[in-house]
Every structure is written in structure tokens, then in C-alpha cells.
Amino acid sequence: KGHGQDFDDLHLYAPGEDVGDIDWKSSARAGIPVVRRFVRESNVNLVLVVDTGRNMGATAASGEPKADVVSFCCALVAYLARDRGDRVALVAADAERVVQLPPRASTRDLELLLRTVEGQLGVDAPASDLNRALDRALNAFRRRSLMVVVTDEARPGPEHERLLRRLRVRHEVMVVAVADLSPVAGGLVPAGADHAIAAGPTGRASRRATQVADVDGTLDLPPFLRGRADVAAGAAQAAQSRRESVVALLRSLETEAVSVTGTHDVVPRFVELLGRAKRARR
DSSP states (O other): OOOOOOGGGEEEOOTTSOGGGBOHHHHHHHTSOEEEOOOSOOOOEEEEEEEOSGGGGSBBTTSSBHHHHHHHHHHHHHHHHHHTTOEEEEEEEOSSOEEEEEEEOSHHHHHHHHHHHHHHOSTTSOOOOHHHHHHHHHHHOOSOOEEEEEEETTOSOGGGHHHHHHHHHHSEEEEEEEOBOOTTSOOOOOTTOSSSOOOOTTSSOOTTOOEEEETTEEEEOOHHHHTOHHHHHHHHHHHHHHHHHHHHHHHHTTOEEEEESSGGGHHHHHHHHHHHHHHHHO
């Protein structure tokens, strides 16, 4: 059996700390020095609950495919857990599919888990149904576990409150939300694009473009509107309002959450999430 420990025993290395505390294996995977300390014996099940709806095939705020951000996030969490001696399980679901993998800790099993997540993501996926993922996680895992829910910034919403509340009673729950690129940020999706918004070689949209592709269709948006400050401000305000609604819901459920804009801030934002979760348990 592994020795295992809670996620709150991980933090970014700070100058002056004993370099002997650095977890070099986890640091190599994360690309940044990570310190871990063992506090108690445990073998924890960590369950990745991944929204694989077509909304996760769109573009992240960083301009990367959201699928890449989701995959990176899942890999980081899974390998950190495995390095602690914990086992990692998967529930990946959308409106038409549910994939479940049991708790495992071998490198081969984690690679299968990550390939499974990657294979479920894309703009051709069915619509999102986070409740389906939450319901499966609730019914499939009786032993208290750490549930890391990976979805987009519009979720969870009021329609997910009942299941989240029940899940929160039985397990520790954290939410990682991947932020969307604003539709007025520029970019055009040609037919057959791999994700919902794709910029040209210069990163700017063509002046001839009149539509911005969306995972559920196309949005008629003349190029001159995408450059207008008032349109951009309105889109930003709507996105902020949506985020505040999500934050308010999760706060009422005493559930810690964090939003990531791209692969570059997954590590620091996840460490921030762990720190807040640790303080909340005190």
C-alpha cells in the first residue's frame, strides 16, 4: 500500500525552505517546484468527475483548446495523487455517454484514464449534462473520497445544486472550471476546425469574417463589432455575472472552486485551491 496524504500537504516551493522537502517527481510533471509533507497514513480515493460535453471542446480564455487545458489539469491531479500513494478513479459524462474507471494507481492505468478523457472531448461530443456525471459519482463511490469536478465556467448552476449538496455530504468536493474565450476576443473558425474558436496565423480574425463559430452553431458577429470596446465590455460583464452566480452557489454549498484560463495557470491556481480548502477545514 502507498503512504498517501491529503492534497493540502502540497504547496509551491518558497525560497528558504528545505530543498529536501521538494517532491522532485511531482515537480517534474508540474513544471514547477512542489513541496509535500507527510502528515498521516491514508489511502485516499481521488475521483476525477469530468464534464465531456461539447462545451469542453470550445476555446479557453488563453486561446488554447479547452480540451488541452482539461487534459493537463487531469494529468496534474492524477499523477500528484498517484505519487502520494492514492488511487485515482474517473467519471466522465455528457448527455449521451458515461464512462467510469475504477480507482487505480499504476502508470499504465493512469495513462488509460487520461487517454479516455482525451478521447471523450471535442466539438462533436454530445451536449453537456453535469448532473449525469454527479449522479454517477454519487452512486458509484460510497467510500469517502476527494471529488475533483472539472467543467466550464458556466457550471455548476442551480440545476446542479441538489446533487452537489448530496455529494458534498459524503465526499470532499472541489471544482476546477475552465474559462471560455470571449466571442469578441477575435478569431474565426473555418469548417472542420478542431475547436470552437481558431485565430489566423497572426492571431487576428480576417476582416472578411462575419461569423464566429460556437459549439452549438454559429454566431453572426461582424468583425467591426469584435473590435468595439462597448461590445467587449458587455461580454465581459455578462461573463463576470455568470461567474459570480457560480461562486455564490458553491459558497452556499461550502465547496471550494477555482477558475483556470489555460495550461499556464493550472498549477498555481490548483495550489491556491488546496490552500483554501485546507483553511476551510480548520
